[in-house]
Amino acid sequence: KNDMQVNVIDKIVSPSFVDRIIGALPFKSNVDHDHPPEERAKALEQARQMNAQVQVVAPDMKKEHNDPKIGSPGEMGNAVRIDKDKLSKEERQKYDDGWKNNAFNQYVSDMISLRRNLADVRDPECKKVEFHPNLPDTSVIIIFHNEARSTLLRTVYSVLDRSPTHLLKEIILVDDFSDKEHLKKMLEDDIQLLTKVRLLRTSKREGLIRARLKGAVDAKGKVLIFLDSHCECAEGWLEPLLDPIARNNKVAVVPLIEIIDDSTFQVIGTPIQNIQVGGFDWNLIFNWHVTPEKEMKRRQKKTDPIRSPTMAGGLFAIDRDWFDQLGMYDPGMDIWGGENLELSFKVWQCGGELLCAPCSHVGHVFRKRSPYEWPKNVNVVKKNTVRLAEVWLDDYKKYYYERIGNDLGDFGDVSDRLKIRDRLQCKSFKWYLDNVYPEQFIPGESLYFGEIRSRAKTNICVDSQEIEDGDKPIIGYPCHGQAGNQFFLMSKTFEIRREEKCLDYPGGHSELGKPGKIVSFTCHSMQGNQMWTYENDMFRHASGFCMELSSKNDKDMYMSICEPTNNNQKWFWKKRINNST
Ligand code: LR7
Ligand code: MN
Numbered sequence: 001k002n003d004m005q006v007n008v009i010d011k012i013v014s015p016s017f018v019d020r021i022i023g024a025l026p027f028k029s030n031v032d033h034d035h036p037p038e039e040r041a042k043a044l045e046q047a048r049q050m051n052a053q054v055q056v057v058a059p060d061m062k063k064e065h066n067d068p069k070i071g072s073p074g075e076m077g078n079a080v081r082i083d084k085d086k087l088s089k090e091e092r093q094k095y096d097d098g099w100k101n102n103a104f105n106q107y108v109s110d111m112i113s114l115r116r117n118l119a120d121v122r123d124p125e126c127k128k129v130e131f132h133p134n135l136p137d138t139s140v141i142i143i144f145h146n147e148a149r150s151t152l153l154r155t156v157y158s159v160l161d162r163s164p165t166h167l168l169k170e171i172i173l174v175d176d177f178s179d180k181e182h183l184k185k186m187l188e189d190d191i192q193l194l195t196k197v198r199l200l201r202t203s204k205r206e207g208l209i210r211a212r213l214k215g216a217v218d219a220k221g222k223v224l225i226f227l228d229s230h231c232e233c234a235e236g237w238l239e240p241l242l243d244p245i246a247r248n249n250k251v252a253v254v255p256l257i258e259i260i261d262d263s264t265f266q267v268i269g270t271p272i273q274n275i276q277v278g279g280f281d282w283n284l285i286f287n288w289h290v291t292p293e294k295e296m297k298r299r300q301k302k303t304d305p306i307r308s309p310t311m312a313g314g315l316f317a318i319d320r321d322w323f324d325q326l327g328m329y330d331p332g333m334d335i336w337g338g339e340n341l342e343l344s345f346k347v348w349q350c351g352g353e354l355l356c357a358p359c360s361h362v363g364h365v366f367r368k369r370s371p372y373e374w375p376k377n378v379n380v381v382k383k384n385t386v387r388l389a390e391v392w393l394d395d396y397k398k399y400y401y402e403r404i405g406n407d408l409g410d411f412g413d414v415s416d417r418l419k420i421r422d423r424l425q426c427k428s429f430k431w432y433l434d435n436v437y438p439e440q441f442i443p444g445e446s447l448y449f450g451e452i453r454s455r456a457k458t459n460i461c462v463d464s465q466e467i468e469d470g471d472k473p474i475i476g477y478p479c480h481g482q483a484g485n486q487f488f489l490m491s492k493t494f495e496i497r498r499e500e501k502c503l504d505y506p507g508g509h510s511e512l513g514k515p516g517k518i519v520s521f522t523c524h525s526m527q528g529n530q531m532w533t534y535e536n537d538m539f540r541h542a543s544g545f546c547m548e549l550s551s552k553n554d555k556d557m558y559m560s561i562c563e564p565t566n567n568n569q570k571w572f573w574k575k576r577i578n579n580s581t
Contacts, residue, residue: 074112077267121269126359139221144229169221207335255360278310305355313340338384455570
């Protein structure tokens with residue numbers, strides 16, 4: 001019985017897929033596991049024509065691979081909440097280890113079915129979209145290093161269960177030299193029945209960039225889709241990623257990435273109108289920002305793909321041959337980071353487009369720290385980023401270099417990568433900024449830049465502390481000359497900027513007697529509380545107050561009535577001459 005089933009699987013993805021289809025048919029009792037493959041195939045075809053909404057039943061698979069029961073934890077993408085204090089001592093240990101090993105709540109993930117159902121959060125318009133009649137088939141490449149079993153398999157099943165069978169050529173898992181037991185023989189057993197799934201392993205820790213390259217080189221599909229190993233693809237995720245590529249092979253397409261909560265595994269849906277596009281700051285870190293008005297207007301329908309200056313990196317589709325022509329990824333990049341911007345710039349500068357498909361929903365577990373081991377004594381993210389800056393940024397690379405104190409470190413040889421840029425006659429970074437990302441703040445167009453040093457205590461600089469979400473007040477701190485939290489710019493519109501954050505003075509007078517603090521807040525480009533002038537060494541805010549360093553300690557900073565003779569209100573900042581640094 002099992003043999004016969006495997007036979008069928010060869011043709012139709014996974015046993016469960018057949019069973020889902022059969023489960024939905026009105027003549028269910030006529031076609032079950034005991035029926036010959038041809039009959040089951042016929043049933044499948046009929047189900048396809050019926051556009052069946054189906055449930056999974058896979059009686060001969062391991063129980064845990066089976067379909068979720070209604071009401072089981074996390075169904076429909078709901079949150080699973082655990083009261084840790086109510087757990088037994090052993091369970092509590094498991095709970096803590098789960099967090100420690102994964103930087104997400106593995107304990108909760110393990111409770112959720114490997115094949116849980118998700119709510120269909122697509123916009124109703126998405127279901128009416130007519131896709132290109134000849135969508136290319138795809139190899140889905142999922143790389144992992146020490147991923148938890150439940151998140152990894154849930155990623156795999158979400159692809160198998162929610163991809164039209166003729167569009168899914170294969171799933172390639174690339175194990176980047178994991179050392180966890182559950183990823184050895186156990187994983188091979190887990191995927192044994194899934195004939196479309198292959199497992200490759202690197203022979204040493206390569207990092208995500210070379211791990212993906214390994215998968216890409218081996219892939220047979222026309223399109224490559226990369227996924228992180230803790231994702232969940234929602235119903236209808238695949239076609240919107242392939243459609244733009246069917247129309248123009250020089251595009252990379254990203255899905256609408258939903259947040260899977262790291263603690264509850266709730267899938268938090270994003271309405272189509274709130275889609276954000278990718279940008280970057282001059283630390284060359286990816287960030288999200290609101291889709292510009294102009295781009296919203298360019299599109300005819302809300303289901304049309306949105307142009308995005310950059311991608312987050314983990315989840316995207318690209319034509320295999322074009323990816324090859326682009327030189328794929330830079331194999332000189334290690335472990336993590338940089339490859340996302342490298343590919344984004346390359347796609348745009350070399351004649352392609354980067355699009356976000358609003359009808360393709362894929363969840364990703366966002367976490368707050370990296371759980372795995374990183375190489376010691378070398379800053380791999382910096383190395384990767386310098387490599388991409390050298391190849392793609394032209395003169396604009398200086399802005400990044402200013403931020404790392406012009407210490408590039410040993411970044412290896414990039415001449416091969418430059419040859420690719422040459423061969424493809426890719427456009428300049430200026431072209432990219434002017435045409436693809438005109439909203440970007442360009443430091444070279446700012447009025448002042450660098451550290452802001454106190455005149456009263458000349459070893460003290462304005463410091464943003466670590467800027468998270470706004471409300472931390474800025475302070476005086478010994479000048480360290482390392483840029484970072486002490487590197488500010490005055491924009492042409494009179495903001496004092498540090499990356500995407502602006503010095504912001506929210507209150508005229510604060511609570512009784514207490515002088516008001518200055519905070520660092522996301523720049524909103526509306527002047528108001530973020531508008532300053534810098535004259536005679538003084539920072540005067542739109543409210544009329546001036547920035548002052550406490551005379552009692554070297555740390556507190558607040559706003560005060562302006563006194564041109566008060567040295568604690570005097571600051572030295574470098575003026576930019578001739579628009580150059
Ligand atoms: O050495 C490694 N080997 C690996 O195989 C390190 C990581 N990996 C795997 C890892 O198991 C995972 O599947 O690589 C994948 C990405 O690693 P994460 O999940 O630690 O990265 P992330 O989600 O924090 O980081 C984002 O940025 C990275 C920059 O290099 C990659 O491009 C990730 O793919 C990317 N993730 C996303 O784009 C998902 C959306 C999140 C955002 C923003
Ligand atoms: Mn990830």
